[in-house]
Amino acid sequence: GEKLGNVSEIPHETREVKRKEKVTLETDGYKITMNLLDMPGISTKVDFEEFMDYGMGEEEAKVRSKEATRGVVEAINWLDNVDVVIVVLDSTRKPYNQVNVTILGNLEAKDIPIILVANKIDLAEANPEAIRETFPQYSFAKISAKEEENINELYSEIIESTK
Numbered sequence: 001g002e003k004l005g006n007v008s009e010i011p012h013e014t015r016e017v018k019r020k021e022k023v024t025l026e027t028d029g030y031k032i033t034m035n036l037l038d039m040p041g042i043s044t045k046v047d048f049e050e051f052m053d054y055g056m057g058e059e060e061a062k063v064r065s066k067e068a069t070r071g072v073v074e075a076i077n078w079l080d081n082v083d084v085v086i087v088v089l090d091s092t093r094k095p096y097n098q099v100n101v102t103i104l105g106n107l108e109a110k111d112i113p114i115i116l117v118a119n120k121i122d123l124a125e126a127n128p129e130a131i132r133e134t135f136p137q138y139s140f141a142k143i144s145a146k147e148e149e150n151i152n153e154l155y156s157e158i159i160e161s162t163k
Contacts, residue, residue: 027155040071091118118142
């Protein structure tokens with residue numbers, strides 16, 4: 001229930017890894033303590049002009065683009081030190097795209113367990129089943145982070161992945 005990072009409609013709101021240590025998770029009669037990382041989204045493209053579409057001036061957009069790129073590199077470097085990765089996908093968008101396939105392929109190549117999370121299920125255009133059907137080989141949970149819906153489903157997947 002505690003926020004670790006900011007949320008915004010502007011891409012790359014999280015531009016550096018944030019760490020919360022000794023987070024205890026209890027569900028389904030199990031309890032684990034873990035260190036949690038909120039990492040920048042790993043992207044194959046960070047373009048300053050995209051930020052300008054959200055009303056930023058050119059200089060501010062270039063600074064944000066540089067910070068976002070640095071954050072992507074930092075996130076990739078952290079992957080050597082994690083036990084499980086939770087990949088959050090927007091369930092209102094088509095899941096099969098270059099970015100998702102690249103990210104999931106790289107995680108799989110590193111042999112890191114993956115939990116796919118279909119977020120934004122509270123929206124009318126959400127289609128979480130498209131994510132499950134596109135990537136059936138991964139653990140899966142569907143949630144609304146905003147509405148805190150189905151969070152225990154995600155917690156159960158996290159517990160299951162640590163057994």
